[in-house]
Amino acid sequence: MTSSLALIWPVMTAAFLASLVEAVEALTIVLAVATVRGWRPAGLGALAGLAVLALIVVVLGPLLGHVPLRLLQFVIGVLLLLFGMRWLRKAILRSAGVIPLHDETMTFATETAELREQARRNEARLDWIAALTTFKAVLLEGLEVVFIVIALGAGRGMLVAASAGAVAACLAVALVGLIVHRPLARVPENTLKFAVGIMLSAFGVFWTGEGLGVAWPGADLAIIAFAAIFLAVSGAAVALARRPRAEVLS
Amino acid sequence: MTMLLRELAGLFVDDGALALAIIAVVVVATIVAMLIPEVPLAAGAILLFGCLAALLVSVARAGRR
Numbered sequence: 001m002t003s004s005l006a007l008i009w010p011v012m013t014a015a016f017l018a019s020l021v022e023a024v025e026a027l028t029i030v031l032a033v034a035t036v037r038g039w040r041p042a043g044l045g046a047l048a049g050l051a052v053l054a055l056i057v058v059v060l061g062p063l064l065g066h067v068p069l070r071l072l073q074f075v076i077g078v079l080l081l082l083f084g085m086r087w088l089r090k091a092i093l094r095s096a097g098v099i100p101l102h103d104e105t106m107t108f109a110t111e112t113a114e115l116r117e118q119a120r121r122n123e124a125r126l127d128w129i130a131a132l133t134t135f136k137a138v139l140l141e142g143l144e145v146v147f148i149v150i151a152l153g154a155g156r157g158m159l160v161a162a163s164a165g166a167v168a169a170c171l172a173v174a175l176v177g178l179i180v181h182r183p184l185a186r187v188p189e190n191t192l193k194f195a196v197g198i199m200l201s202a203f204g205v206f207w208t209g210e211g212l213g214v215a216w217p218g219a220d221l222a223i224i225a226f227a228a229i230f231l232a233v234s235g236a237a238v239a240l241a242r243r244p245r246a247e248v249l250s
Numbered sequence: 251m252t253m254l255l256r257e258l259a260g261l262f263v264d265d266g267a268l269a270l271a272i273i274a275v276v277v278v279a280t281i282v283a284m285l286i287p288e289v290p291l292a293a294g295a296i297l298l299f300g301c302l303a304a305l306l307v308s309v310a311r312a313g314r315r
Contacts, residue, residue, distance in 0.1 A: 079262060085305055086268070092305075208297055209279075212290070229302070234305075236306075237305065
């Protein structure tokens with residue numbers, strides 16, 4: 001019980017940070033659409049995306065309760081490993097300068113230019129295209145948030161803690177976005193992805209092992225040890241792959 | 251729908267070699283867990299160190315490219 005309680009904060013923090021990254025990415029696209037076409041189609045598309053997400057959660061959520069716990073832990077663990085290590089690999093390569101950092105300002109500019117080009121070609125359908133763009137962005141980023149919440153929370157009955165972290169992140173980003181009306185380019189996205197990748201990978205190893213019947217030393221607290229090991233190895237990987245800045249820019 | 255499914259698959263697979271390596275590690279750990287259930291930590295160790303090795307190899311390969 002004590003060790004399970006000790007997991008509440010890591011689960012909530014991981015869900016908060018991961019959802020922060022996804023919400024910032026969705027916000028950038030919604031803002032780009034709103035800038036070109038106004039808030040009506042942007043807002044309608046985003047709301048439709050949220051509605052479909054809610055429907056998916058309402059329909060599929062109760063099914064989780066019918067899956068045997070071991071199987072659920074195993075499947076979620078493997079998916080977390082694939083998802084978390086993908087994030088971690090990308091964050092390592094960005095930190096090492098092998099691939100360029102994700103730039104929200106550039107994404108905003110690209111999205112805006114694309115919509116303006118579509119407006120030039122076909123003005124009549126643009127509201128639909130604008131709404132569809134925000135719908136897709138909110139739905140896809142939202143699906144990642146839903147997956148993260150389920151993956152972090154379902155294995156130990158911590159869906160409420162994970163959901164609270166995710167909802168807090170989405171509300172915070174929506175609020176800041178409404179106030180500043182600009183992409184949140186100053187959010188240290190790669191640092192967040194690095195941290196989240198480490199946490200999701202650690203949870204992934206833990207759940208997959210639990211699904212296989214591994215009795216981890218220290219029970220739930222083993223996740224913290226796994227995170228420390230992933231952090232140390234990721235730091236070494238950054239050093240291993242580090243590339244001089246000039247080479248990255250070229 | 252196809253686009254949605256492709257995007258969903260993209261959530262889990264970026265570098266195909268890394269994804270395959272992770273699956274291979276999980277398969278080996280599963281086999282070890284079934285063959286020697288009296289030493290469950292062996293499967294756990296394979297899982298942890300196998301995933302770390304897969305990550306290092308994937309990063310090193312990308313760094314060399």
